[in-house]
Amino acid sequence: MICARCDELIRQGEDSRPVVHDRPTGPITTVYVHEKRCAPAPQQTYPARRFGA
Secondary structure, X not given: OEEOOOOOXXXXXXXXXEEEEOOOOXXXXXXXXXXXXXXXXXXXXXXXXXXXX
16 A cells, blocks of 8 residues: 555555545545654645746
C-alpha cells in the first residue's frame, strides 16, 4: 500500500490506519496512512515555468 500522506510505501509489519472518506456525491473511498505521523509529500503550488515560449 501507499501512504496517502507521504506517498511512500507502507511496508508489511508497519503500523498504518485506514481513513474513510464518505462523500454524498461519490463512492466511499478508503485510503491508508502511516500510524506514526509522516512528512507530507511536496506539492506544486504555482504554475511550472514554460521553456521555449
